[in-house]
Amino acid sequence: MDNTDPVDSPRSPELLGRTVVVTGGTRGVGAGIARAFAEAGAEVVTCARRPPEVPVAGARFVPLDLRxxxxxxxxxxxxxxxxxxxxxxxxxxxRLLTDVDAERHARVVELNLLAPLTASLAAYEHLRRARGCVVMIGSVSGGRPSPGSAAYGAAKAGLESLARSMAVEWAPDVRVNTLVVGMVRTGLSHLHYGGEEGVAAVARTVPLGRLAAPADVGAAAVFLASDAASYISGAGLEVHGGGERPAFLDAAAHGNPQEG
Structure with a gap:
């Protein structure tokens, strides 16, 4: 009888020997994803137009314009x-919609929707042979109004739809899923939210009380690529800390309605 305590047994990296490509994996969320896969034992290749300012340990960088x-x-x-x-x-x-012409908005759609399609098609034969998977990095912006980033929200909505169709067309050889990501704290968050006070104020609107860390998104991506998710395809996994508190709740509370 084997009396080895499973809690004390060494744990093998779950993606040991697998090759993973992370597009845009040089900073922020992408670097967090690349780092998570490297820690899971995978051979990681990142690609972007510019090299990382801080290399991701365990990842090899290749310059590439995905457009x-x-x-x-x-x-x-x-x-x-x-x-x-x-x-x-x-x-x-x-950018508000009327701030620029349609051609500028089209470039946003190109990067956020057409580039993932191009990469997925180019990778298909490799993935089919390996019985591999695609993980799309979507956004909550694809499921709600996104003033100031309307083209981005539309592209992310299209990306999730694309992933569901790919999951059907490419089954059973290739699994395809989407991470629907909410607000993430990166090195540039203070620029988007008006400094550290703004970041803290935004974090308080998240039910779990904080913005996601890139490592949170990385852990979810590793899960979708792991054997534990072998029956998950065509799904959208929400990584948003519980979502957004409905504005009407706060409006009703501050209105202090009186009963007549």
Missing amino acids: EPAAVRDFFAALPRLDVLVNNAGGTPY
Whole structure:
């Protein structure tokens, strides 16, 4: 009889020997995702237009503009193996719809929707052979109004829809899921929320009382890529600390209605 205490037994990294590509994995959320996969034992490749200011331990960087389809295809063709693709690259500046022309908004859609599609198609044969998976990094902006980032919200809504269709078309060989990410604290958060006081005020609106850390998103991505999630495909996993408190609750409380 084996009397080994499982609690004290050494735990093997759950993704040991698997190759993972994280697009835009050089800073912020992407770096957190790359770090989480490296800690899980995977061989991690990150790609972006510019190299990381602080290299992610355990990750290899390859320069790549994800809006150049030919370069994307060449990048994936050169890989000897691929088990997991994390489509993380994306983002947008704050712009009201009438601030710029449609062509500028189209570039936001290109980066946040078309680039993940291009990368996924280029990676498909690798993933099919490995029975691998795609993890899309979506946003709560895709499921609610996003004033100031409307094109981004529309692209993220499209990304989640794309992932659900891919999950059906590519089954059973490739699983496809989306992380629906809320507000994340990164090195640039104070610029978006008006300094540290603004960050703290925004954090208080989250039911769990804080913004996500990049490591929180990384842990969720590792889960979706792991064997524990082998029957999960076409899903959207919300990583938002409980969501957003409905504004009408605070409005009703401050209104102090009187009964007649």
